[in-house]
Amino acid sequence: MAGLVPAIHVFSVAVLKTWMPDTTPGMAAAEARRTRNMMNVAERKQTNAPTEAQRWLASFESALQTNDVYAAAELFHADGLWRDVLAFTWTIQTMSGRAAIAATLRETLARTAPRNFHIPTKRTPPRWVTRAGTEAIEALFAFETAFGRGAGVVRLTPDSSGLRAWTIVTTLEELRGHEEAFRVRPEPDSTRDFGAENWSDRLSKARAYDDRDPTVIVVGGGQAGLSIAARLHQHGIDALIVDRHQRIGDNWRTRYHSLTLHNEVHVNHLPYLPFPPTFPVYIPKDKLANWFESYVEAMELKFWTGTELVAGRYDEKSKEWRVTLGRTDGSERVMRPRHLSSRPASAAFPIRPSCPGSIPSPAPKCIQATSKTRSHGKVARRLCSAAAPAAMTSRRSCWRTAPTSP
Numbered sequence: 193m194a195g196l197v198p199a200i201h202v203f204s205v206a207v208l209k210t211w212m213p214d215t216t217p218g219m220a221a222a223e224a225r226r227t228r229n230m231m232n233v234a235e236r237k238q239t240n241a242p243t244e245a246q247r248w249l250a251s252f253e254s255a256l257q258t259n260d261v262y263a264a265a266e267l268f269h270a271d272g273l274w275r276d277v278l279a280f281t282w283t284i285q286t287m288s289g290r291a292a293i294a295a296t297l298r299e300t301l302a303r304t305a306p307r308n309f310h311i312p313t314k315r316t317p318p319r320w321v322t323r324a325g326t327e328a329i330e331a332l333f334a335f336e337t338a339f340g341r342g343a344g345v346v347r348l349t350p351d352s353s354g355l356r357a358w359t360i361v362t363t364l365e366e367l368r369g370h371e372e373a374f375r376v377r378p379e380p381d382s383t384r385d386f387g388a389e390n391w392s393d394r395l396s397k398a399r400a401y402d403d404r405d406p407t408v409i410v411v412g413g414g415q416a417g418l419s420i421a422a423r424l425h426q427h428g429i430d431a432l433i434v435d436r437h438q439r440i441g442d443n444w445r446t447r448y449h450s451l452t453l454h455n456e457v458h459v460n461h462l463p464y465l466p467f468p469p470t471f472p473v474y475i476p477k478d479k480l481a482n483w484f485e486s487y488v489e490a491m492e493l494k495f496w497t498g499t500e501l502v503a504g505r506y507d508e509k510s511k512e513w514r515v516t517l518g519r520t521d522g523s524e525r526v527m528r529p530r531h532l533s534s535r536p537a538s539a540a541f542p543i544r545p546s547c548p549g550s551i552p553s554p555a556p557k558c559i560q561a562t563s564k565t566r567s568h569g570k571v572a573r574r575l576c577s578a579a580a581p582a583a584m585t586s587r588r589s590c591w592r593t594a595p596t597s598p
């Protein structure tokens with residue numbers, strides 16, 4: 193019996209070898225053809241998406257390589273949109289329509305020398321999706337410029353002559369020569385000197401700024417401020433975040449009670465530390481606020497709460513800012529960072545709408561007006577749940593909601 197097992201094993205390997213299909217390129221192609229023939233129209237369309245996207249990208253690159261900005265613009269629909277985040281324009285800019293796209297390419301191509309457009313193998317491959325009610329091939333791509341590494345997303349929709357770009361986003365991801373390397377972890381704590389500073393002591397000291405000023409002060413600890421500070425920290429640049437709120441995340445906690453994020457979880461990640469896969473698709477505001485606190489701890493960021501930027505002026509001579517920080521205990525601290533990053537976004541300032549008299553009768557008791565966005569919809573629903581009729585107006589029409597019975 194004992195000798196039988198290896199014999200069976202040898203036999204089965206031999207049989208398998210005999211019956212294993214030969215995977216010559218010809219047979220593989222025939223197999224691919226057979227699989228294709230078995231697909232329905234929708235499946236075939238989905239399977240073709242990567243080839244179609246690759247073809248568009250190749251035409252785009254070829255037009256850029258030959259400086260043919262008109263040919264490049266022709267690859268867009270007449271009302272196509274191109275949003276560039278630093279990669280070509282070194283700013284955040286949206287070009288609308290072929291003429292604007294061609295003009296920006298003409299102005300930036302020589303300087304940026306874009307090349308090596310390709311579809312990264314490790315990312316979601318191009319696929320048909322529905323965006324804003326429109327079916328499009330959505331393709332993530334990567335490229336390089338003279339300055340660094342870029343990434344983009346293009347959405348292609350068909351017209352009578354083929355697929356053209358409906359929207360494209362190009363983003364500079366990394367500067368050449370300043371590639372992001374994770375900071376070397378500090379040496380483990382010495383076990384010989386039990387009185388020496390440990391990790392926690394060093395972090396507290398770094399956060400106190402008793403003996404120095406930071407290189408960068410980041411004003412505002414919302415997602416923009418946290419992202420910038422985290423990136424600077426990884427580059428070894430000493431950055432202090434200041435926020436007038438009493439607790440990290442209060443910029444979200446203090447927003448309206450029923451708020452959940454408007455975008456899906458996967459587009460809201462902070463750098464380095466994505467939200468856990470257990471998070472809901474629309475993160476509730478207080479959960480996000482608490483995540484911000486965890487993020488600051490995990491990334492070892494320096495964050496002063498209850499601290500307001502009261503005044504700041506740049507000194508051309510010393511190439512430094514002179515910044516006055518007011519703290520809730522009434523104290524002030526003057527610091528001289530080399531850079532100031534200001535993130536007080538428009539969403540940080542509450543706006544109380546005045547009720548115009550132009551809403552058609554019967555006049556609602558409460559009005560949250562001006563546009564039909566998710567926020568406005570939610571506020572209108574909230575008013576309804578408080579038994580107050582509400583109206584939402586936009587340029588096109590007026591929506592009314594009636595109080596729901598309890």
Ligand SMILES: Cc1cc2nc3c(=O)[nH]c(=O)nc-3n(C[C@H](O)[C@H](O)[C@H](O)COP(=O)(O)OP(=O)(O)OC[C@H]3O[C@@H](n4cnc5c(N)ncnc54)[C@H](O)[C@@H]3O)c2cc1C
Pocket residue numbers: 411412413414415416417418434435436437442443447451452453454455456460499500501502535536537538539540567
């Ligand atoms: C209802 C609602 C839903 C939203 N949903 C989403 C979403 O799903 N996804 C998304 O990406 N965006 C969403 N946004 C937009 C998002 O909130 C803002 O784009 C984002 O908060 C901007 O981040 P920020 O860090 O620039 O500014 P903020 O988060 O507004 O933070 C600015 C911070 O600066 C502080 N500050 C201001 N001035 C000073 C000063 N002088 N000194 C010290 N501190 C100061 C404020 O206290 C505040 O904490 C939503 C916005 C709202 C209102």
